[in-house]
Amino acid sequence: MTSIPKPSVRHPGLARNALGLTRRDYEGAMSTLCAGCGHDSITAALVQAFFELDLPPHRAVKLSGIGCSSKTTAYFLRQSHGFNAVHGRMPAVATGANAANRDLVAIGISGDGDSLSIGLGQFCHAIRRNVSLTYVLENNGVYGLTKGQFSASADVGSKSKRGEANPQRPIDPVLLALTLGASFVARSFSGDKAQLVPILKAGLRHRGFAFIDVISPCVTFNDHEGSTKSYRFTREHAHEVAPVDFVPIRSEIVVPVNGAEADTMDVSMHDGSVVRFRKVDAGYDPTDRGAAYAYVRARQEAGEVVTGLLYLEEGAPDMHEINRTVARPLAELPHSELCPGNATLQALLEEFR
Amino acid sequence: MTVRINDFALKIATVNGTGSASANALLMQAIFRMGVPVSGKNLFPSNIQGLPTWYEIRVSGDGYTARPAGIDLVVAMNPSTYPEDVAAVRPGGYLLYDDSWPLDPELLRDDITVLGAPFGRMCVEAFTGDRERTLLRNIVYAGAIAALIEMDMEVVDATLRATFGRKPKLLDANFRALRLGHDFARAELECPLPFRLAPMDATSRHILIDGNTAAALGCLYAGATVGAWYPITPATSLMESFRGFCERFRVDPKTGERRFCIVQAEDELAAAGVVVGANWAGARAFTPTAGPGISLMQEFIGLAYYTEVPAVFFDVQRAGPSTGMPTRTQQSDLLSLAYASHGDTKHIVLFPANPEECFHFAVQAFDLADRFQTPVFVASDLDIGMNDWMCPRLEWDDHYRPDRGKVLGPEELAGLERFYRYVDRDGDGVAPRTLPGVDPKGSYFVRGSGHDRYGAYTEDADAYRDVMDRLARKLASAGEAVPEPELRAAGNPELGIITVGGCRAAVLEALDRLRDQGISLDYLRVRGFPFGSVIHQFLESHERCFVVEQNRDSQLRTLLMAETGTPRDRMIPVVEYGGLPLAADFVVEQVTARLAEASV
Numbered sequence: 046m047t048s049i050p051k052p053s054v055r056h057p058g059l060a061r062n063a064l065g066l067t068r069r070d071y072e073g074a075m076s077t078l079c080a081g082c083g084h085d086s087i088t089a090a091l092v093q094a095f096f097e098l099d100l101p102p103h104r105a106v107k108l109s110g111i112g113c114s115s116k117t118t119a120y121f122l123r124q125s126h127g128f129n130a131v132h133g134r135m136p137a138v139a140t141g142a143n144a145a146n147r148d149l150v151a152i153g154i155s156g157d158g159d160s161l162s163i164g165l166g167q168f169c170h171a172i173r174r175n176v177s178l179t180y181v182l183e184n185n186g187v188y189g190l191t192k193g194q195f196s197a198s199a200d201v202g203s204k205s206k207r208g209e210a211n212p213q214r215p216i217d218p219v220l221l222a223l224t225l226g227a228s229f230v231a232r233s234f235s236g237d238k239a240q241l242v243p244i245l246k247a248g249l250r251h252r253g254f255a256f257i258d259v260i261s262p263c264v265t266f267n268d269h270e271g272s273t274k275s276y277r278f279t280r281e282h283a284h285e286v287a288p289v290d291f292v293p294i295r296s297e298i299v300v301p302v303n304g305a306e307a308d309t310m311d312v313s314m315h316d317g318s319v320v321r322f323r324k325v326d327a328g329y330d331p332t333d334r335g336a337a338y339a340y341v342r343a344r345q346e347a348g349e350v351v352t353g354l355l356y357l358e359e360g361a362p363d364m365h366e367i368n369r370t371v372a373r374p375l376a377e378l379p380h381s382e383l384c385p386g387n388a389t390l391q392a393l394l395e396e397f398r
Numbered sequence: 399m400t401v402r403i404n405d406f407a408l409k410i411a412t413v414n415g416t417g418s419a420s421a422n423a424l425l426m427q428a429i430f431r432m433g434v435p436v437s438g439k440n441l442f443p444s445n446i447q448g449l450p451t452w453y454e455i456r457v458s459g460d461g462y463t464a465r466p467a468g469i470d471l472v473v474a475m476n477p478s479t480y481p482e483d484v485a486a487v488r489p490g491g492y493l494l495y496d497d498s499w500p501l502d503p504e505l506l507r508d509d510i511t512v513l514g515a516p517f518g519r520m521c522v523e524a525f526t527g528d529r530e531r532t533l534l535r536n537i538v539y540a541g542a543i544a545a546l547i548e549m550d551m552e553v554v555d556a557t558l559r560a561t562f563g564r565k566p567k568l569l570d571a572n573f574r575a576l577r578l579g580h581d582f583a584r585a586e587l588e589c590p591l592p593f594r595l596a597p598m599d600a601t602s603r604h605i606l607i608d609g610n611t612a613a614a615l616g617c618l619y620a621g622a623t624v625g626a627w628y629p630i631t632p633a634t635s636l637m638e639s640f641r642g643f644c645e646r647f648r649v650d651p652k653t654g655e656r657r658f659c660i661v662q663a664e665d666e667l668a669a670a671g672v673v674v675g676a677n678w679a680g681a682r683a684f685t686p687t688a689g690p691g692i693s694l695m696q697e698f699i700g701l702a703y704y705t706e707v708p709a710v711f712f713d714v715q716r717a718g719p720s721t722g723m724p725t726r727t728q729q730s731d732l733l734s735l736a737y738a739s740h741g742d743t744k745h746i747v748l749f750p751a752n753p754e755e756c757f758h759f760a761v762q763a764f765d766l767a768d769r770f771q772t773p774v775f776v777a778s779d780l781d782i783g784m785n786d787w788m789c790p791r792l793e794w795d796d797h798y799r800p801d802r803g804k805v806l807g808p809e810e811l812a813g814l815e816r817f818y819r820y821v822d823r824d825g826d827g828v829a830p831r832t833l834p835g836v837d838p839k840g841s842y843f844v845r846g847s848g849h850d851r852y853g854a855y856t857e858d859a860d861a862y863r864d865v866m867d868r869l870a871r872k873l874a875s876a877g878e879a880v881p882e883p884e885l886r887a888a889g890n891p892e893l894g895i896i897t898v899g900g901c902r903a904a905v906l907e908a909l910d911r912l913r914d915q916g917i918s919l920d921y922l923r924v925r926g927f928p929f930g931s932v933i934h935q936f937l938e939s940h941e942r943c944f945v946v947e948q949n950r951d952s953q954l955r956t957l958l959m960a961e962t963g964t965p966r967d968r969m970i971p972v973v974e975y976g977g978l979p980l981a982a983d984f985v986v987e988q989v990t991a992r993l994a995e996a997s998v
Contacts, residue, residue: 102838126833126834127842130701130844131697137663138672140626141661141672144675145675170664369654369655371655383657384794387793397611398431
């Protein structure tokens with residue numbers, strides 16, 4: 046994975062967050078992706094989300110698999126530990142990292158090849174375990190690094206750059222995540238930063254697995270007439286159903302929680318911050334899994350790509366709550382709290398006599 | 399007739415899933431508690447219920463624990479295997495069978511004594527219900543065996559009481575069954591047999607434990623907090639034991655909070671990934687598996703090697719290739735562990751010979767993984783892992799502190815102008831690492847793609863080679879850090895015998911017998927890979943060496959050739975790979991036959 050260090054130029058006028066850091070402090074190396082790649086917009090949205098959440102960069106870990114999307118973990122949060130794992134296996138590494146240190150804020154970046162083909166099993170089981178991980182699927186329907194093969198998310202009839210139509214049915218990661226019981230399911234578009242940033246912020250604050258599918262057009266191999274993952278197609282067919290604001294805990298909540306205002310609906314996060322759904326379509330309830338599934342499916346049949354924070358269930362126990370793991374990260378426990386000592390061993394061995 | 403005391407072997411043939419395991423364990427434990435050295439080998443099918451299964455018990459006052467070659471008493475409880483069970487009795491030995499199911503007269507041999515006992519009918523009369531009758535038939539034969547080999551019934555009773563102490567109703571039925579068998583044998587059969595027990599005091603400092611349980615204890619004591627796995631025979635009981643120990647010793651009694659996290663993963667690929675992620679984030683994490691799991695883990699093993707993330711793998715080997723024979727033992731993963739994954743790799747492998755070493759090597763595996771920042775394998779096998787072995791009481795040194803290797807914290811980082819992940823500061827091939835979440839200055843990027851010493855992506859030949867050469871130096875130096883080989887010098891510069899793992903018991907017994915025949919061999923048992931200088935010297939200083947191992951292709955010999963440059967013709971392969979634990983007779987026969995060939 047190639048990367049070029051980004052020169053750190055200080056601009057005294059840059060805005061600072063509560064930690065006194067600027068957006069620059071959340072950036073990484075220069076991107077080596079193609080100019081105009083949707084993934085770079087997602088990287089920029091991530092930088093903004095981390096900045097706005099006042100997260101200390103070194104308390105975050107960024108993990109990825111293999112592919113264009115997975116390269117992007119080098120392009121943000123240079124002060125965070127990063128882990129570029131093997132193809133499709135980021136969820137396992139993230140599970141291990143979270144098992145060892147539950148205090149780390151884990152962000153996983155994957156692509157449609159990484160998540161829906163080679164890593165489909167890992168993706169599903171990370172959802173099942175409800176690992177605390179913000180999982181961003183940068184979805185372009187195509188294999189970029191190997192130059193243009195269809196991925197498992199390409200729609201039937203979607204055309205490749207050479208003009209062939211994809212004959213196979215796609216795997217829709219949003220429907221899959223809903224089916225598997227994911228506690229946070231969203232879909233956004235790399236070209237819509239205003240929508241993406243609050244979703245990322247809500248995902249990062251969600252305890253458990255936060256799944257965010259981001260349609261991210263591939264300008265080189267999949268941004269042409271006939272592609273259903275192109276900028277044009279997505280702009281024309283995206284339908285924002287569940288737009289959100291993210292209200293951090295420290296902000297004054299001007300609208301009372303639980304929707305005194307007619308066109309909002311608030312869901313409290315575990316840490317007290319609030320996800321505020323704005324102007325939710327009539328009949329759409331982002332806390333009803335079955336309804337969310339049916340709605341996304343119906344709009345899909347009508348040729349629309351539904352975006353927004355589509356489903357949110359706060360309070361579902363994450364991997365550590367299920368396990369009843371001690372609050373302190375396992376990696377920080379001293380050996381004296383882990384080793385029962387020789388006297389205990391000798392007593393135990395009486396059972397082996 | 400000569401009477402043999404504390405030197406004989408039994409083989410009990412039953413149907414799996416009928417409860418015979420507890421009867422066999424009762425016999426083993428009672429003999430052990432009589433102070434008599436004993437070992438047991440469970441030869442079981444890959445099946446839940448209904449297939450033939452055998453249990454061999456060897457009693458050896460001399461303390462030999464290898465699989466017995468000749469069986470003095472076969473207890474045939476499964477009519478479907480009568481033919482092979484009759485054939486298994488050594489000439490002059492005894493067959494005890496359940497004559498509720500008649501024995502085909504054609505099977506009878508005139509060189510053995512056949513004893514019939516109506517265990518099935520006795521149970522039908524004494525107990526009610528199919529389940530009770532089936533289960534207790536096992537205790538009835540245990541009672542008969544106890545009478546035949548003159549077990550101390552007070553010890554047997556106490557053992558039974560300890561087993562069923564918390565279930566009085568079961569205890570009562572079991573006592574009745576035990577007496578039923580015992581009294582029948584005393585009344586109707588010639589008791590005791592010409593081979594029998596006599597109390598000794600040879601086990602008071604020992605325990606009966608299997609290698610998987612001992613390894614799990616090692617993980618507990620080493621401070622492992624994350625375990626990831628996918629169930630697989632014969633490694634399953636390692637993680638189940640670890641979970642059991644954690645639930646006893648790592649749960650806060652007040653809050654119920656657990657100081658461990660076990661992930662039952664979707665497959666072995668994921669299990670390896672969890673282990674890599676957890677170690678990277680600073681926990682001690684491990685996975686137990688067997689050959690098929692090792693095959694699936696190759697990708698992550700290579701990643702951990704190249705990115706220098708500690709990881710501990712237990713390979714409880716079984717007969718391969720492919721699914722192979724899941725309930726049979728073998729040492730056939732040696733080559734695939736030593737060089738696991740594509741590209742140029744080499745790994746630290748530890749080879750325990752028994753449960754005691756499983757315990758200690760588990761701890762060492764974590765220390766070595768942290769110290770060398772690399773995957774470490776503990777290559778156990780089904781025989782060591784799943785059978786109960788008599789071994790010295792495990793001891794734990796309370797002064798032990800984990801060797802976490804070079805991990806830089808905020809203070810050390812403050813002294814550096816900049817931190818680079820793969821810069822070898824001390825010239826020992828090991829570059830200091832940092833843990834996530836500790837200090838912004840310590841951040842680095844793990845990549846399985848080509849990287850230079852600064853951790854940056856590279857496709858530059860020199861920068862790539864620089865890292866690869868350091869990895870080679872690092873692994874070479876590990877050869878002196880792994881457990882030293884076990885040596886027993888007989889003062890024979892001509893001939894040596896080299897072995898590994900669980901072959902130890904059979905080889906040492908064979909050496910005693912060969913010595914009685916006037917053949918003395920210097921002995922070396924490999925306990926770690928890469929090979930250290932002692933192994934190189936042993937090979938150089940012996941004209942020829944037998945290499946005894948349990949696989950078809952002499953994998954240890956191949957490794958020795960590749961790593962030490964010892965010529966092929968100086969290492970004579972002695973291999974047993976049928977899936978059953980090695981017996982001393984086989985080693986004696988092979989060695990004497992090869993020596994006879996050579997002298998002709």
